[in-house]
Amino acid sequence: MADAEGAPLAMLPRIPEITVADPGELDAALRSARAPFVVRRLVSEWPLVRAGRNSAKEARDYLVERHRDVPFVVSIGAPDSCGRMFYDDAMAMNFRNVSARLPEVFERIDRGEHSGDTSPIYLASIDVGQFFDGLHEANHVDLGERSCLASIWMGTPTRIAAHNDFPDNLACVAVGRRRFTLFPPDQFRNLYLGPVDNTPAGRAVSMVDFHAPDYAAYPRFRQALEQAQVAELDAGDALYIPSMWWHHVEGLDSFNVLINYWWRETPRWLGQPQDALNHAMMAIRDLPPHEKKHWRDLFDHYVFDNDEAVVAHIPPQARSILAPLTPESAGRIRAFLLRALSR
Structure with missing residues (x-):
């Protein structure tokens, strides 16, 4: 994974880190921020984080004990995709979505860890309140009066193409490690966005493979890298991503879990x-x-x-x-x- 000069993207400038002593300080930081920041160990005392530190299997057991017996949507990629959930050569998706119970999904991940199956498995943007009982109550961030949507993201090593979201976002790593590469909102021209109506997950994504950038096809990506920042987060760390900032996300361990919170400061009745x-x-x-x-x-x-x-x-x-x-x-x-x- 390299930039224009061959240096790893992990060596790009780091996203600034702040410390907060309590929910009030976090609230103040979120209200005043116009750029991303990292808070180390913000959720390090979550029971889910502690379970994951013991083992990935213990974290999965913790989640299974609290899941509701309903179908989950699961994305399964090809073994040769290197975890990149993206398009195929015909601009269809290079993964398929299936419906399965959570224990079945985790059993497949268990088998893959022992058999060496490299097919990526990804559960994206699962509503915590709808799909789990008690998970939010035991593992959440106090965000004051904000009306937030809490989502959980789980899976094997994956690479999610750079995209942006309209809401503000606090992303909390609960299990495993993740790398975020961020770009300011104005870099959309230099990220070479794909279709707006045929997307992997509802938002236009960068067509650039960050692990092997084709600078002949995407020469302005060098300019995007000049504005990029990176953060490598351990379990317990959190990252604030402001509205419309582009983010490329990688799950780095054999099993990764992230819980994030989306909110808008503008009224819900405004249009999109x-x-x-x-x-x-x-x-x-x-x-x-x-x-x-x-x-x-x-x-x-x-x-x-x-x-x-x-x-x-x-x-x-x-x-x-x-x-x-x-x-x-x-x-x-x-x-x-x-x-x-x-x-």
Whole structure:
């Protein structure tokens, strides 16, 4: 795994580390941060972390004891994929998704550890509250008044292509080790993103193989590496990934578990920016250049600039959705869009 000059990506600049004494200090750090940071040993006292330090099998037993007897979605890759959950040569996925009970999944991982089976097994973004009883109560971070989605990620050694997420993210390594390689939001051009509608897990991903970058095909990836930061996390460590930061994630041990928390500081009733982008690609991208210029001006006027001049000539009580949004006015927009898109 090397950068433009042949040095390991693990030798890139490290993500800054901070220390926090209590949930209040963590809350303050999260509220003020605009860049990633690492907190060592933030969750080192979790029972799951302690079980994993004893053995991977003990960690799996701990999870099985608390799982609900429901099907889990499991991704299984090819033995020759080196754990890279990605596309195949035809741009289909190089893994298959199956449904299985958690004990069955872990039994296959047990067998693989003894037989040398290198087929990657990955359970991604499993809702902790829906799929486990008591796991969250015994293993969680106090994030104050934030309304968080807690997810658990489990599996054998895997490589997840660089992608980003709209929510803020606190990722806590519970079992095994993980390496995160992060890039600022503005590096999307230099990461060479793949399709937005045919993706491994719902978000566009970098097409660059970080273990063997093809600089002839992706020359600007060198520029992305100039902005990259890396963190190697042990069990008990945590990483804050701000909204829209690109992250490439590797599970480094034979069995790896991560629990993460997603949240947004903006109200839930606001729309998803990705939906607006997808709609704009359908409605605007292929228009003639002079028409696209007009729509660019309108977007600047109503969305990106959006200053008082936009509404100064309209009586305040008549500004409707041009006024600051409320749950009610956002609902009107949503209803209007649903009617328009269903025609």
